[in-house]
Amino acid sequence: MSPSTAFRAMRIHNDQAGYRAGIERMDAAALTPGEVLVKVVWSSVNYKDALAGTGKGKILRRYPLNGGIDLAGHVVASTNPAFREGDAVLCTGSGLSETRDGGYAEYARLEARWTIPLPAGLSLRESMILGTAGFTAALALLRMQDNRQTPDLGPIAVTGASGGVGQLAIDIFSRAGYEVHAISGKADHFDFLRGLGARECIDRHRLAFSGKPMDSARFGGALDNVGGPMLAGLLPLVAPYGNVALCGNAGGIAFDGTVMPFIIRGVSLLGIASAGTARDLRERIWQHLADDWKPRHLDRIATREVTLDELPAVFGRMLAGDSFGRTLVRVGAA
Structure with a gap:
């Protein structure tokens, strides 16, 4: 299956009209290419996201793109046999919100080589408290x-x-x-x-x-x-x-x-350059994070949940040094 109607995304532009980011409606056909289409449930806010969303840092290498360097959700369509409809998956870094559309959208299309099955022991929400x-x-x-x-x-x-x-x-x-x-x-x-x-x-x-x-x-x-x-x-x-x-x-x-x-x-x-980490290391690390290295205090570290519409205010507070803990972005229904 695939989204039959337009969906919401926080999209970043830099063109003759200037640098801007905001909520838009778009179709799945406009997403950057990839074998795995994901319905996004959670994302998170990193300093890099705040720089990209405000234009205070040169993060994106092409425009327009959806923001968000982290995402977790469920597969809705895949041309790669390793992933089936309904699979819970996550992705961090790997070009998200740099060279390809990121997690601040109700749908994202991922390359299979960077799509990580959610390991047993982690929920989608917990995976995004961790995030990048x-x-x-x-x-x-x-x-x-x-x-x-x-x-x-x-x-x-x-x-x-x-x-x-x-x-x-x-x-x-x-x-x-x-x-x-x-x-x-x-x-x-x-x-x-x-x-x-x-x-x-x-x-x-x-x-x-x-x-x-x-x-x-x-x-x-x-x-x-x-x-x-x-x-x-x-x-x-x-x-x-x-x-x-x-x-x-x-x-x-x-x-x-x-x-x-x-x-x-x-x-x-x-x-430590996390964005381009090889897949075999990614799988080792996420398995540790779901098992023997899983933090004991994830709910304490996740201090705020926001929606896509609330992201601009979050970016401003983060760049001003007025943020603490991890901010989760609830993108869609679990």
Whole structure:
């Protein structure tokens, strides 16, 4: 089956009339190509979505496109035998709202190679509380463990801990057996972060780095959402053969450091690029997120549910720094 009538989508344009985004009606025939047509039930809001929806960042590579880098729903039609009508599926990144239509629409057409069957142990709603943010945190953990990170090396520092990736990372890493130390500039959130599993909370404004090329090891590793001076300051504090997984640049794209942590302690710096992750890794990660790494506090982290019509206000609050936790977008009926 396929939608017989026009459906609603938040569509982004950039043409002679200027940059704009809003709710429109469109037909399935206008969606970007793919083998799997999905009726979208849930999506989520990421910082990248706010940049794309407002034009504050150069996210889209072609226009027009529907916004939303995450989606979860049910298959309504497929030309690929791996997917049948009624299957519950999800997709994060994979060109959504960059080169192809994303999840802020009642229907989306996906390439089969990026369509992930919803694993047992996760609901569609839970998969979108996780979304790109949770997938990124879990990808960091997978890459760190593949590079011999263990809880015995010491606590994991999570920077930008009050953000979506940070909150989910606290829950995921602690569920996997690691002691987590949360670093955040928002001290009023510390009790909440402890409730997610942070053993210690560190005020970013009071965190003084020595500036030395090497310092006493304080952390077994780190998940850094910040970059810039934060990354430069963390590296000398990491224990021998620990890993720093870098997935954000809120503190800047450049950092002033030395090679000493790498060549004296064997510290590894791992880049975490979730959007184009290979399918085999995606399946491993989503299976972990449905099982042994599944966060215990998803309902606490999901602080808001909105509709497509409410997205512009959400984007504004997020870009102003006035958001907390994960915002779910209810697109259609479950």
